[in-house]
Amino acid sequence: MFQTIVFAYDGSPECRDALKEGIELAGRLNARCHLLAVVPAPPALALTAGPLPDSYLEHAQTDIDKVLEEGLALLRQAGLNAVGSVKIWEEPAEAIGLFAREVGADVVVVGHHRRSAIDRWWHGSVGHSLLDRLPCSLFVSMPRAAANPSS
Numbered sequence: 001m002f003q004t005i006v007f008a009y010d011g012s013p014e015c016r017d018a019l020k021e022g023i024e025l026a027g028r029l030n031a032r033c034h035l036l037a038v039v040p041a042p043p044a045l046a047l048t049a050g051p052l053p054d055s056y057l058e059h060a061q062t063d064i065d066k067v068l069e070e071g072l073a074l075l076r077q078a079g080l081n082a083v084g085s086v087k088i089w090e091e092p093a094e095a096i097g098l099f100a101r102e103v104g105a106d107v108v109v110v111g112h113h114r115r116s117a118i119d120r121w122w123h124g125s126v127g128h129s130l131l132d133r134l135p136c137s138l139f140v141s142m143p144r145a146a147a148n149p150s151s
Contacts (some may be wrong), residue, residue, distance in 0.1 A: 010038075019075075035072055048050070110138070
């Protein structure tokens, strides 16, 4: 059923929860796993001030490498083989959709980030945007705290 799984991963607690849930699914199905980190392109406004300093790019690369390595370590600890990829893209949902097509994904796993209605309106929702962009199923993991509101 789900033989190729893409995990959209940014290292946040919500994405860690989603990764753990997806690992359980992948283990049961013996699925191929792809861990994808989408790094937003530098804003055009920042680029108008001139070239970005090398230290900015090095720092950004170090941060994303740490995020990917953390996620890959969790997958490997569960006995799963996984490939890590980084996409630098303006629109995360578009990058995730294109990547899912590239690897022939059967399902994409994302973590749900709880935000206010205004914040969601202003910044949009990656999960919602994925509904129209994916060639496959979408698994949205709810934050652990939301599963038990009384705690």
